[in-house]
Amino acid sequence: MSAPQTTAGDERVGTSGADGPPPRGERRLRPRDASHARDYGPGFFVKLALMAVVDALGVYVVWSAWTAGSYGILAATLALLVAANWVYFSKRSLPLKYILPGLIFLLVYQIFVVGYTGYVAFTNYGTGHNSTKEQAVSALLVQNERRVEGSASSALTVVEDGDALGFAVVTDDGEVEAGTADRPLSVVDGATVEDGRATEVPGYTVVPRDQVLQRQAEVTELRVPVSDDPEDGSIRTTDARTGYVYTSALEWDAAADTMTDTTTGTVYTPNDEGQFQAPDGSTLAVGWRVPVGFDNFVTAFSDARYAQPFVEILVWTFVFAIGSVATTFLLGLFLAIVFNDTRMRGRKVYRTLMILPYAIPGFLAALLWSGLLNTRFGFINEVILGGAHIPWLTDPWLAKLSVLGVNLWLGFPYMFLICTGALQSLPSDVMEAAKIDGAGRWTTWRAITLPLLLISTAPLLISSFAFNFNNFTLIYMLTGGGPRFADASVPLGHTDILISMVYSISGVDGSAQKDFGLASALSIVIFVIVGTISAIAFRSTRKFEEIS
Numbered sequence: 001m002s003a004p005q006t007t008a009g010d011e012r013v014g015t016s017g018a019d020g021p022p023p024r025g026e027r028r029l030r031p032r033d034a035s036h037a038r039d040y041g042p043g044f045f046v047k048l049a050l051m052a053v054v055d056a057l058g059v060y061v062v063w064s065a066w067t068a069g070s071y072g073i074l075a076a077t078l079a080l081l082v083a084a085n086w087v088y089f090s091k092r093s094l095p096l097k098y099i100l101p102g103l104i105f106l107l108v109y110q111i112f113v114v115g116y117t118g119y120v121a122f123t124n125y126g127t128g129h130n131s132t133k134e135q136a137v138s139a140l141l142v143q144n145e146r147r148v149e150g151s152a153s154s155a156l157t158v159v160e161d162g163d164a165l166g167f168a169v170v171t172d173d174g175e176v177e178a179g180t181a182d183r184p185l186s187v188v189d190g191a192t193v194e195d196g197r198a199t200e201v202p203g204y205t206v207v208p209r210d211q212v213l214q215r216q217a218e219v220t221e222l223r224v225p226v227s228d229d230p231e232d233g234s235i236r237t238t239d240a241r242t243g244y245v246y247t248s249a250l251e252w253d254a255a256a257d258t259m260t261d262t263t264t265g266t267v268y269t270p271n272d273e274g275q276f277q278a279p280d281g282s283t284l285a286v287g288w289r290v291p292v293g294f295d296n297f298v299t300a301f302s303d304a305r306y307a308q309p310f311v312e313i314l315v316w317t318f319v320f321a322i323g324s325v326a327t328t329f330l331l332g333l334f335l336a337i338v339f340n341d342t343r344m345r346g347r348k349v350y351r352t353l354m355i356l357p358y359a360i361p362g363f364l365a366a367l368l369w370s371g372l373l374n375t376r377f378g379f380i381n382e383v384i385l386g387g388a389h390i391p392w393l394t395d396p397w398l399a400k401l402s403v404l405g406v407n408l409w410l411g412f413p414y415m416f417l418i419c420t421g422a423l424q425s426l427p428s429d430v431m432e433a434a435k436i437d438g439a440g441r442w443t444t445w446r447a448i449t450l451p452l453l454l455i456s457t458a459p460l461l462i463s464s465f466a467f468n469f470n471n472f473t474l475i476y477m478l479t480g481g482g483p484r485f486a487d488a489s490v491p492l493g494h495t496d497i498l499i500s501m502v503y504s505i506s507g508v509d510g511s512a513q514k515d516f517g518l519a520s521a522l523s524i525v526i527f528v529i530v531g532t533i534s535a536i537a538f539r540s541t542r543k544f545e546e547i548s
Helices: 030-037 043-070 070-087 093-122 133-143 210-214 216-221 295-302 304-339 347-354 362-372 379-384 397-424 428-438 441-469 471-479 498-506 514-539
Strands: 145-147 156-163 164-170 174-178 192-194 197-200 233-237 243-246 249-252 258-261 267-270
Touching: 093 514, 133 145, 133 243, 133 249, 133 471, 145 233, 156 197, 156 233, 156 243, 164 197, 164 233, 174 243, 210 216, 216 233, 267 347, 295 304, 295 514, 304 347, 304 397, 304 441, 304 498, 347 397, 362 379, 362 471, 397 441, 397 471, 428 441, 428 471, 471 498, 498 514
Parallel strands: none
Antiparallel strands: 145 243, 156 164, 164 174, 192 197, 233 243, 249 258, 258 267
């Protein structure tokens, strides 16, 4: 009697067949066990190391958020860490392993930014309103300090604790006390005193005299609290050698929620605008952030300082964005048609030369053109135009033409590339059918080539419009928004677009007081405009798809 045949499908390790159960001591290996065995290969340890780095960074962010009191960031970071560990160590979330990084970046760099900008747009966040009420009270008490009359001076030594400057003073009892802006004075044991001045302070580094002179402004602005009680004052110095006790001229009453000037007796109470206000209407310099509703939007459209420039800048922004897209597309399309002709020799060389402007970084190219268009020393005026003095960047109309011209030079290679690819992808059978039907070149171009071309290029034209609508780099590097409006009380100019207007109003460049609330409100306006136009344009592009 012959032995039973064994097929490939029956050769399974550790399973019982027709001959009976597996031998004694042999463990049955299930598919689940096999998958676990594969998990602990080199790839698993690489994943473990990468997740350890991610978790370490996450713990650092959580700790920083905890010490700074940013509990929203703390909660969001914890949630993202838990989600990341679950996704990458679970077998049930294979699609999320590829999607999660993009989702995290979308949440952090898009949704959070838009949401926070929207929040700031409804507050008075800006110069004089940068912090919370508690921080404003502390700042007012510190900024209004005056030297205590008749207070004794102390021999002072400038010290350093890590990166923080501090003072070490010798008391009347001969002891040495040291501290920093965040740490009140306390006695330091083992300090060395020579000629009545501390020369060595354990736990601190004595700053050499030459470095003290280099950091003079930082030293004279430093305030080291005398004790944990702010009313005891702080130590300050004017010469980095002698310290005096200063106390605040303001007195804070937390129960009554008032700030009193002890020299004049004036009582300041909080108002709805986030400031301490006296009965005569005067306010203290430092305030705090409070919600202001739609006040920033009202200011943008009704305040004469912003309303008139806003309208002019809005019109120019549309002209600049539409003109940039139109000119770059038409030139790029023309060159693509010319170099797509098979009868032209050396097309590859010409195409390479056409994309050279696109290979130069935009900010660098704008700076180069700013020099080339200089009225007195620029290459355009001095060499090409034989010493002419044409104010390319200082005349309002010429500056706008210059911006459009430079952007044309920077942008046409991109349009040339996409139009070349679109032309080469057009179906040849459709073109042949048009010729057979007797259609001329213009009819074929108008009725077939252009509609088919717009199907692939229309989304890119819309994205180009959105890019140029916010083309901050070109404006900032080429003209800086100038020339300035002659009658404007804010630092805005004829070539400013909305995004550069937001930058100037925000005060980040130091040209004006910071007003992040108003700048955020204008950012929301830009977002709505671009989003609305893009949505309408994308919807209109569906008409071209019907042709195909």
